[in-house]
Amino acid sequence: MLLPMFEFHEPLSIEEALELKKKLGQNARILAGGTDLLVHLKKKLVKTDNLISLSRIKALSLITEQKDSIFIGACATMAQISRSPVIAKKFTALKSGCDNLGNHLIRNRATIGGNACNASPAGDTLPALLIYDSVALLESYGKKREIPIADFFTGPGKSCIQPDEILTGFRLPIPTDHSGAHYIQLGKRKSSEINVVNVASFLEYDPGTKKVITTRIALGSVAATPIRAARAEAALLGQAPEEASFFAAAEMARREDCRPIDDFRGTAGYRQAMVGVLTKRTLATAYERAKGA
Amino acid sequence: MKKIISLTINDQSHEIAVEPNITLADMLRYELALTGTKKGCDTGDCGACTVIMDGDVVNSCLVLAIQANGSVIETIEGLSTDEGLSPLQEAFVEKGAIQCGFCSPGIIMSAKNLLDKNPNPTEDQIREGVSGNLCRCTGYQKIFEAIESQRS
Ligand SMILES: Cc1cc2nc3c(=O)[nH]c(=O)nc-3n(C[C@H](O)[C@H](O)[C@H](O)COP(=O)(O)OP(=O)(O)OC[C@H]3O[C@@H](n4cnc5c(N)ncnc54)[C@H](O)[C@@H]3O)c2cc1C
Ligand code: FES
Ligand code: FES
Numbered sequence: 001m002l003l004p005m006f007e008f009h010e011p012l013s014i015e016e017a018l019e020l021k022k023k024l025g026q027n028a029r030i031l032a033g034g035t036d037l038l039v040h041l042k043k044k045l046v047k048t049d050n051l052i053s054l055s056r057i058k059a060l061s062l063i064t065e066q067k068d069s070i071f072i073g074a075c076a077t078m079a080q081i082s083r084s085p086v087i088a089k090k091f092t093a094l095k096s097g098c099d100n101l102g103n104h105l106i107r108n109r110a111t112i113g114g115n116a117c118n119a120s121p122a123g124d125t126l127p128a129l130l131i132y133d134s135v136a137l138l139e140s141y142g143k144k145r146e147i148p149i150a151d152f153f154t155g156p157g158k159s160c161i162q163p164d165e166i167l168t169g170f171r172l173p174i175p176t177d178h179s180g181a182h183y184i185q186l187g188k189r190k191s192s193e194i195n196v197v198n199v200a201s202f203l204e205y206d207p208g209t210k211k212v213i214t215t216r217i218a219l220g221s222v223a224a225t226p227i228r229a230a231r232a233e234a235a236l237l238g239q240a241p242e243e244a245s246f247f248a249a250a251e252m253a254r255r256e257d258c259r260p261i262d263d264f265r266g267t268a269g270y271r272q273a274m275v276g277v278l279t280k281r282t283l284a285t286a287y288e289r290a291k292g293a
Numbered sequence: 294m295k296k297i298i299s300l301t302i303n304d305q306s307h308e309i310a311v312e313p314n315i316t317l318a319d320m321l322r323y324e325l326a327l328t329g330t331k332k333g334c335d336t337g338d339c340g341a342c343t344v345i346m347d348g349d350v351v352n353s354c355l356v357l358a359i360q361a362n363g364s365v366i367e368t369i370e371g372l373s374t375d376e377g378l379s380p381l382q383e384a385f386v387e388k389g390a391i392q393c394g395f396c397s398p399g400i401i402m403s404a405k406n407l408l409d410k411n412p413n414p415t416e417d418q419i420r421e422g423v424s425g426n427l428c429r430c431t432g433y434q435k436i437f438e439a440i441e442s443q444r445s
Contacts, residue, residue: 001335008296008313008359031357038316038355039336051313055360079349103425104403105340108349109356191424192338 001042009052014059014139017052017166022141024050026163031055032075033109035102036118060113060168063087073169074113078102078125081112090174092289093181093200093282094128101125103191113167116152119159119225120194126153126226127200128183130218135171140164146171153225179204179214180289182282186274188265195221196266197274199253201282205241205290212241217249217279222258222271229257232279241287250280298362302327303371311358317351318342320358321368329369329398333427340426343399344368350406352425369398372405381405381443390439392430400426404440412445 009028011017021028028050031037040046054060060075063084070086078098081087087095101107101115101124115125116136134149138161149170152159161167175181183200187193198220206213215236217229232253239245254276260268295310302325311320318335321327321344333339335354342353345367372379378386381401391397400423407414407422414422419440428436 003314003316005312005314007294008357010359034355034357034360035337035352038357042336053357053360102337103340104422105343105350105352105425106337108351191421 003038003041004044004047006041006048007050009050010056011052011054012056014057014166014168017054017057018139018141018164020050020052021164021166024052028052030117030166032111032114032117033077035106035110036114054113054166061111062169065174069171069173071169071171072112074116074167075111076113076169078107078110078112082107091128091132091172091181093131093183093202093286094125094172096183097125097128097185097200100185106192112170116170117159117161117167119153119155119157121156121223121225122195122198122221123226124185124195124198124220127198127218127220128181129170129172130226130228131181131200131202131216132172132175133216137168137171138162138165139168140166150228155224175202176204178207178290180286180292182285182289184278184282185220186278194265197221197260197271197278199275199278199282201279201286203236203241203283203286203290205287210240212236212239212245215249215283217253217257217283219253219258219275219279222260222275224259227257229253229279231256236283241283241290243284246280246283246287249283250276253279296359298359300361300364300366302366303368309358313357313359315358316354317344317346317356317358317361317366318353320361321353321366327368327370331395331398333395338427339396340399340403340423341396343402343426345402345406348406350403350425367402367405369402372401379405381408381439384439384442385436388435388439388442390431390435396426396428396430400428400436404436404443407440408443414440414444416441 029048031051031053060073062073081098136147181202185198202216204214220226232249235252236249260271331341333341
C-alpha cells in the first residue's frame with residue numbers, strides 16, 4: 001500500500017512545531033507514533049500535504065512527578081507509561097489501559113496523545129484519563145490552554161483540538177489515600193482487537209464514616225465518545241462501599257448512562273449488559289485497592 | 294524530495310536517500326534488498342514486518358524510513374553468522390515452528406527481542422511477547438515450544 005506524497009517536518013522543539021503548525025495550518029497533520037495516522041493515510045481516509053513529526057521533541061515524551069500531580073507528555077508511548085514506577089503505583093487503571101492496547105509491537109510506538117487525538121470511543125487509555133480527572137494541555141503559537149478531559153472529546157474521531165494546536169500532554173492529580181481504581185476491557189480476543197466495551201472506575205472512601213466520598217466511572221465503546229457515567233456516580237456517592245451499592249451503581253450505568261449501538265463486534269443489548277458487569281467489577285476491585293492503599 | 298538518512302542495520306552503517314513517504318519495511322526490502330522482512334498487511338495487523346529498532350520491536354510498515362534516521366535496526370538477516378543459523382532459528386526449524394515461513398522472520402525477531410530483555414520468560418510472557426505476530430499455518434503451539442526451548 002503506497003503512502004501519498006507529503007513533505008516531512010521534524011521539529012526539535014515545541015516552539016518550532018507550533019511555528020510550523022501556524023504556518024501550515026489545515027494543510028499539516030501531526031505525526032506521533034503513526035499507528036493510526038499512517039494506516040489512515042495508506043487507506044486514503046486522510047489526506048495531507050505535510051506531516052509534522054513530534055518524535056524528536058524530547059520534552060513531549062517525558063513523564064514527570066510534581067508535588068501533587070504528574071505530567072505525561074503527549075508522545076509517551078504505551079510501553080513507556082507501563083514501565084513507569086509512579087504510574088504502576090498510583091495510576092493502576094491507566095497502566096492496565098496501556099498494557100492492553102493493541103499488542104507488544106503497537107505499544108512500542110502508540111502514544112497517549114495519539115490515542116486521545118484519534119478520539120475513538122473505544123480508545124484504551126481514554127476511560128482512565130477520564131477517571132483520573134486529567135487535564136489536556138494544548139498549545140498554539142503564543143497561546144496555551146487547559147481543557148478538562150471530560151470536555152476534550154466531541155464526537156467519534158473528534159476532539160476540541162484546533163487546527164493550529166498541538167496537544168503537549170496531560171496533567172493528572174495524584175490520587176489521595178483511601179482511593180483506588182481499576183480498568184477492564186472486553187474484546188473478542190485478548191490482543192490486537194478493538195474493544196466491545198471498556199470501563200474504568202475510581203473511588204475514594206472515608207475510613208471514618210465508611211462512605212464513598214468521590215467516585216468517577218467512565219464507559220468506552222458505548223456512545224459517540226468515551227463518557228462519564230454521571231447517574232451511576234450519583235447513585236454511589238455517599239453510600240457504603242459494598243457489593244449492593246456497586247450493583248446499584250452498575251444498574252444505573254447500564255440502564256441510564258450508556259447509549260450503545262449494534263455493530264459487527266456486538267449488539268447494543270450485549271454491550272449494555274456488559275456495562276453493568278464491568279462497572280460492578282471495576283468498582284469492587286477499585287475498593288479493594290483503596291483499602292490496601 | 295529525497296533526504297539522506299544514516300542508520301545502522303545489522304551492524305553495518307548505511308547512508309541512503311529516501312523519499313519521505315517510504316516506510317522502513319519498503320526501504321529494507323526494495324532499496325537494500327533485505328527481503329527477509331516480510332509485508333503481510335502493511336497496516337500494523339500481522340507483524341510479518343517486525344524488526345528491532347533501537348532495542349524495541351516495531352512494525353516496520355508503520356515507521357517511515359526517515360523516522361529511522363540515526364537508529365540502530367536489526368532484521369532477520371542479522372541473526373545468522375558464518376557458522377550458520379542462530380540457536381533460536383535452529384530451534385524454530387527443529388521444533389517444526391516453520392511451515393510456509395512467511396510469519397517466521399517477524400516472529401523470530403519478536404522472540405529474539407523478548408529473550409534479549411528477559412532470558413527466562415514465563416509462559417504468559419512468551420505468548421504476550423509474540424501477540425502481535427500472526428501465523429496462518431502452525432497454530433502457534435510449535436512456535437511457543439521453539440521459544441520455550443531457548444529459555445536460559
Ligand atoms: C494493529 C493495531 C492495533 C490497535 N489496537 C488498539 C487498541 O487495542 N486500543 C486502542 O485504543 N487503539 C488501538 N490501536 C490504535 C492506535 O494504536 C492508538 O490509537 C494509538 O494510541 C495512536 O497513537 P499514535 O501515537 O500512533 O498516533 P498517530 O497515528 O501518530 O496519531 C493519531 C492522530 O492523532 C493526531 N495527533 C497525535 N499526536 C498529537 C498531538 N500531540 N497533538 C495533536 N494531534 C496529535 C494525529 O494527527 C492523528 O490524527 C491499534 C492500531 C493498530 C494498527
Ligand atoms: S506488514 Fe506490517 S504488520 Fe503486517
Ligand atoms: S508458518 Fe505460515 S504463516 Fe506462520
